[in-house]
Amino acid sequence: MDGADEDGWSAVAGVWAELWGDFADPARQRVISETGIGPGSRVLDVGCGSGEFLGMLDRLGATPAGIDPAPAMIALARARLPTADIRLGSAEGMPWPAATFDVVTAFNALQFAEDTLDALHEFVRVTAPNGLVAVSNWAEGARNDLNVIETSVALAAGEELRPDGELRQAGGLEELFGDAGLDVISAGLVEVCWEAPNDEVLVRGVLMGEDPDTIAATAATVIDAARPFRIEGGGYRLVNAFRYAIGRTGPQATTPARNSSPSS
Ligand SMILES: C[S@@+](CC[C@H](N)C(=O)[O-])C[C@H]1O[C@@H](n2cnc3c(N)ncnc32)[C@H](O)[C@@H]1O
Numbered sequence: 001m002d003g004a005d006e007d008g009w010s011a012v013a014g015v016w017a018e019l020w021g022d023f024a025d026p027a028r029q030r031v032i033s034e035t036g037i038g039p040g041s042r043v044l045d046v047g048c049g050s051g052e053f054l055g056m057l058d059r060l061g062a063t064p065a066g067i068d069p070a071p072a073m074i075a076l077a078r079a080r081l082p083t084a085d086i087r088l089g090s091a092e093g094m095p096w097p098a099a100t101f102d103v104v105t106a107f108n109a110l111q112f113a114e115d116t117l118d119a120l121h122e123f124v125r126v127t128a129p130n131g132l133v134a135v136s137n138w139a140e141g142a143r144n145d146l147n148v149i150e151t152s153v154a155l156a157a158g159e160e161l162r163p164d165g166e167l168r169q170a171g172g173l174e175e176l177f178g179d180a181g182l183d184v185i186s187a188g189l190v191e192v193c194w195e196a197p198n199d200e201v202l203v204r205g206v207l208m209g210e211d212p213d214t215i216a217a218t219a220a221t222v223i224d225a226a227r228p229f230r231i232e233g234g235g236y237r238l239v240n241a242f243r244y245a246i247g248r249t250g251p252q253a254t255t256p257a258r259n260s261s262p263s264s
Pocket of ligand 1: 005006009010020021024046047048049050052067068069070073089090091092106107108109112113114
């Protein structure tokens, strides 16, 4: 599903949690091991969705907090962790004071911010001095089996193919981190796989958020395009890649106050 619309994400929250909630786990594990998150770490996950990473943090003994603009996502995250600090809101303006967290993360979410640099400045603001910011998102389409299917769907619908956004490309996250004043300490690729046990789940997962007529008209295209990814037993395995970058904040708060004067 595309787009930054919180109503759209709310509408698919249940399907997201069921079919895609664990998808980013390899990237989450990489970020945990490279940031050293552990017992007592104060960690904010931005665009927390249905709260899978918050659950992981809780099991590690960290203190998780989350924020997401989609009310149904927030409801699922709160149901998972009723006592955690989980708030409704967007990356662009977060309701925590400066320097509240040791680590601030976003998985498959920063790209939905209206202005990713503004949003990243906000990540930096709420991160403690010498704290860490970690962002992970889809790599360029050529690395993703899902892209093969999405390309077939787009061509069948007569749509133009969209170029990869900057954050998907090699060096894109690192450049944005530099612009936000973060010192990149680690970056790379992580393999993320998505499996569907049958045609029905494949179609529901790939066409998540589409209306029933579109799903009915497009299901055969999805199944046909997914043929190379069939596995024993009739299911499918799509091998994809996420990029990630981890950056350190400076010794002092680095971000000027937002909207501080009418001329700023
Ligand atoms: C693809 S889901 C990923 C959810 C979760 N991070 C995960 O990896 O499972 C994208 C999430 O970003 C949220 N989102 C969209 N726009 C956002 C914004 N401006 N700030 C923060 N989160 C946003 C959506 O509501 C949705 O929950």
